[in-house]
Amino acid sequence: MMTLLDGPLGLILLPLAAAPLAYLLRRWSALAGLLASGVALFLALVVLRLPLIPVSAESVVSVLGRELVLTPSNRLALAFVYALAAVIFTLGWRIPQGAPFFPLSLALLAALSGALLVRPFLFAVLLLQIGAGLSVFLIQSDRPGSTQAALRYLVLTTLAVPPFLVAGWLVDVYATNPLETSLLPTARGLIAFGFAILLTSVPFHSWMPAVGSEAPPLAAAFILGLNPLAVFMLLLTMLQDFPWLAAGGAAYTWLRGGGLLLVALGGALAFSRRSFGRLMGYGALVELGAALIALGMGQPVGLRAAVIILALRAISLVITCAGLALLRQRVDNDTFEALRSRGWETPLGLAALMFGGLSLAGFPFTPGFVGRWALLALLVASDLPAAAVVFLAGVSVAGGYLRGQAALLEGAVGLTRADPRLVRLLVGLALAAAIVLSLFPQIFLPTADRLAGLFTFLGS
């Protein structure tokens, strides 16, 4: 008999059950943090097929007539999401992110798990929308004043739901009557429009820099890092399940064009930003655009590059946000002006912020360089102007961070308030792991290759 955790249902229920517990423990944030990181780590180990709990190669559970499917591809994606969530929760354990951080992040983790597991796709989109509703509380985190980021994220994710739902109906009609091929262009158009919103294509991009600026840093890492990963996995799964979606190659042209526009816009605006949060948001946009360009190449190597870029983007965001969180403990503001000279107070925070930021820019000797290099190598051979745009966007993001660093190190202020030892240890460990990853990317690349290899819609 199947136990609760023997199937994919447990991957949704466990974080969901832990969320109210974490809420009850909100006054003891250390306990709530331990619970949240413990749950995420446990789930990461479970999906990585520890012999503790057997998970079959493709577990399927039916819930209210819908399927929760654990495939080899979404298992790898889930393991990555849980592992990164565990890192974020561990950092949040000692760097306060507001009372609702742990319970809401756990509930959001359950929604993301559901979105990665559920079939058909329209339920995945509904779960992403419910996740956006929860994210509103996480982004705002009881901060009075501007509500721009949370509202934009909620509105745009909600507007993405109708196209997917109607497309789902068209797909059902087509499945029962395969001769009705006239439905497919409409379904294709609706799905493309839905993904354009969810993947923050121009002009639906505005929430990302706003979330970077307004959300507590680790909450921003969670939303900006993990949510696009789930959306991208949904896109790959749909391309795999519905070959007609990319028939004729127009889908790849759109992906490439949309990605290029995103990179160009992010690059054009990043350099002139005057706050670390917005700069991080534009850096994240550039990386997302780069992943879309890579997928839009329509080749297996492009898909591999896209997977690498997206995974390393999430890691870079966590490191950047850890550094920013240390700085924002001193001044609750992320502008260069407000943080002037503060870099001297937390050298580790400064190092994490700069290393993560430069990684988002694809700077050499950072994790982000691996994916950016793979993309540039592909583009130089086929589309030199696009390669130039991607390169210049990276330069712009790096320039923005170097400007920020100059402000952080302006003047010579002594080490007035050092971070607690445990905080330094945690951020130091995360930073060291990222440095190791940048020096030895071969640790990570086989997993990315395996994940990309599981999608065969581009051939093998």
Add this chain to the structure above:
Amino acid sequence: MPTLSELLARLSFISVTTAAVGVLVTAGILIVVQDWRLSLLALAVQYIFVGLLLTRVLVAELAALKAVIGLIICLVLYVTAVRVRWGQPLAAVGRQPAWRLPTSTAFRLVVALMGGLVSYNLATRPGLTLPEVQDPAINLACYALMCLGLLALGLTEEPLKAGMGLLTFMSGFELFYAGLEQSLLVIGFLGLANLLIALSVAYLASVRAAPRQGETKQP
């Protein structure tokens, strides 16, 4: 005591056309009027009209349930609006005349009229009839709710008003989608999503109105 569906059945004397015009007018009010009391009243009436229109597409119990969810949403927004003094800034409480006409009203009226005309034009074009929507009045209501909802959403950065626009848009979509898909699970998910939107915008309206550091509350 009458059941929900019986209550909705008692309102069946209202024709589909009247209900469609009703949603057009209430959605227009959401654009033109900036006063939260009137906007909330319009939203509540709109949910009742949408419930009536849904009885032509769904079983009466489900249509009634959707109308009740809508009214619960209005209640959530009402409680929030009271808590944040109906959107008046702290400094303006007691000083501002309650029913003054803002200068942007004329502009909003023109926008609402144009939105209504566009909806009517779309709904009456033969090639643009929404699939599985047989009744032209329901077709018009769907277009009107979606168009005017989007306009209401785009004309403000204030969470409560923007939320009303978003909920109006979703009402229009659900009215259309109910003809395509009648799965209880999807209807349940959409209801949950709507409730979450209402809670989220209510929360955002509360924190937006909360005094910032250094700002003091007036007695």
